[in-house]
Amino acid sequence: MKFDESFWDERYRQHGSVWSRNPNPNLLAEAAGLRPGSALDVGSGEGADAIWLARQGWRVTAVDISSVALGRAAERASQDAEAAGRITWAHNDLTASPPPGGTFDLVSAQFMHLPLAQRTELYHRLAASVAPGGTLLIVGHHPSDLEAGIRRPSEPGLLFTPEEIAAGLDPDEWEIDVCEARRRSVPDADGGSVTVTDSVLRAHRRAPRP
Numbered sequence: 001m002k003f004d005e006s007f008w009d010e011r012y013r014q015h016g017s018v019w020s021r022n023p024n025p026n027l028l029a030e031a032a033g034l035r036p037g038s039a040l041d042v043g044s045g046e047g048a049d050a051i052w053l054a055r056q057g058w059r060v061t062a063v064d065i066s067s068v069a070l071g072r073a074a075e076r077a078s079q080d081a082e083a084a085g086r087i088t089w090a091h092n093d094l095t096a097s098p099p100p101g102g103t104f105d106l107v108s109a110q111f112m113h114l115p116l117a118q119r120t121e122l123y124h125r126l127a128a129s130v131a132p133g134g135t136l137l138i139v140g141h142h143p144s145d146l147e148a149g150i151r152r153p154s155e156p157g158l159l160f161t162p163e164e165i166a167a168g169l170d171p172d173e174w175e176i177d178v179c180e181a182r183r184r185s186v187p188d189a190d191g192g193s194v195t196v197t198d199s200v201l202r203a204h205r206r207a208p209r210p
């Protein structure tokens with residue numbers, strides 16, 4: 001498999017910091033109003049989202065395939081003992097062992113880009129791991145970014161629209177809260193800025209009727 005553990009470990013080893021140390025803006029926008037409970041951070045990378053969630057009071061399970069990323073994330077979290085105490089770091093390939101069903105009040109997957117068949121299967125399992133009443137938040141690069149003049153994975157199927165993700169959710173079980181192609185400005189390689197588009201899908205799982 002192309003995007004396996006050694007691919008990601010190597011990617012993280014090449015740089016002291018791969019991503020910004022800030023939590024993802026769409027996590028802040030979509031999770032700030034939720035009541036904290038248990039959260040799954042899918043592909044937690046260098047830990048900025050997990051740390052932010054823990055600081056909001058969430059008990060976070062942060063899963064990543066890369067032990068290099070997890071080590072870095074745990075080291076960063078250790079600077080805030082209270083937040084660190086709310087995070088469990090888990091080294092796991094989620095395509096091989098998906099999370100348990102009906103467990104989390106929030107499942108957040110930020111920029112988890114996989115080949116289409118694997119993504120469809122994983123997102124299906126992620127939706128199943130949301131507890132009744134809980135929230136699924138999926139954010140990724142929108143396919144229109146391939147024309148934005150910024151580096152993006154170009155293999156067909158890796159990028160997705162929010163509508164594609166929404167179509168995979170059973171309307172009897174899910175209410176779609178946000179399904180949006182959301183634009184934002186990011187720095188480009190020449191010190192200027194470029195507008196990119198994120199696919200943002202937030203949905204909540206209906207609680208069973210009494």
Ligand SMILES: C[S@@+](CC[C@H](N)C(=O)[O-])C[C@H]1O[C@@H](n2cnc3c(N)ncnc32)[C@H](O)[C@@H]1O
Nearest residue numbers: 008019043044045064065066093094095110111
């Ligand atoms: C593009 S990065 C995003 C990191 C983080 N969510 C963020 O937005 O900063 C994707 C992350 O998913 C992890 N990952 C990729 N495939 C995975 C898998 N099968 N199981 C668990 N984590 C995976 C990678 O190691 C990487 O840290």
